[in-house]
Amino acid sequence: MTVSRRGFLGALGIAGAASATLPGNAQAWQSKAPPDPFGCLVDLTRCVGCRKCEQACSEVNDLPEPAVKFDDLTVLDAKRRPDQNAFTVINRYYTGRIDERDKLVPTFVKVQCMHCQDPACVSACITGALTKKENGAVHYDVNKCIGCRYCMAACPFEIPAYEYDKPILPRVRKCTFCFERISKEGGKPGCASICPVEAITFGKRSELLRLARNRIESDPARYIDHIYGEHEVGGTSWLYISNVDFKKVGFQELPTRPMPQTTETIQSALFSYLWSPLALFGVLGAVMGVTSRKHDKENGHDA
Ligand code: SF4
Ligand code: SF4
Ligand code: SF4
Secondary structure, three states, X not given: OOOOHHHHHHHHHHHHHHHOOOOOHHHHXXXXXXXXXXXXXXXXXXXXXXXXXXXXXXXXXXXXXXXXXXXXXXXXXXOOOOEOOEOOEEEEEEXXXXXXXXXXXXEEEXXXXXXXXXXXXXXXXXXXXXXXXXXXXXXXXXXXXXXXXXXXXXXXXXXXXXXOOOOOOOOEEOOOOOHHHHHOOOOOXXXXXXXXXXXXXXXXXXXXXXXXXXXXXXXXXXXXXXXXXXXXXXXXXXXXEOOOOXXXXXXXXXXXXXXXXXXXXXXXXXXXXXXXXXXXXXXXXXHHHHHHHHHHHHOOOOO
């Protein structure tokens, strides 16, 4: 049975609620977020949708030529997700804003791995192929990967992609945060280096949060009062500010609780509190039941 991402997250919700009934285990979880990581701040009010960041990403990561050339903006007519051949994509949204000539004003949104502070993908990866680095990057080591794809099911942003077309050594693929580049003094991710309008600012996450707050406070007519990624899923290395509601431009409303807080609390409970077989089978049964029902529903079978 294949476990869908939504089924997996739904089951985690039930299992998390069950684990919360165990004495003391909620306190056991400790965030492993690095204290002073790098990040990127994307200012949606500046992005002009030129796709130069997509091109730079493709060149830096030696990705295949895109089906639609980077200077062809018709690709923005359809929503896209990052995949194994494109670690970042730009999407265009119309939210009803009009300019002085009554023309609809688009909002462009760059999508890539958010490099979460406490990443669900890292927590789900049983082999240590995914790790959160001190500099903020969520790093992938193909040599440790067994292709289980739990990371894909766990990611709340639906980011990791898989090379299904490579039977010999398929890899999980996602934005690398240009790990090698940012590990060097003064190095920046390819996308942040190329952006012609400085819609992407690279720097320490703490400084980016300060910059974002300054921009919002100094021009409240231009920005909504929300830094996306400051608190979502416990915080992410990629941060966004916007002039329109994030819900209207493809961002999910997510809890502030880091996803691993639920999963690792369950693991901790299993190993630390020696659950009775009844309690253990109860929660595992709930997890499997929800997963199986959602899977059946999504595949058009009767539940
Ligand atoms: S390069 Fe900058 S302006 Fe162009 S699409 Fe990317 S983020 Fe937007
Ligand atoms: S966005 Fe997804 S793939 Fe990226 S770090 Fe977060 S959980 Fe992992
Ligand atoms: S597919 Fe690879 S990276 Fe993803 S969870 Fe499994 S071992 Fe980890």
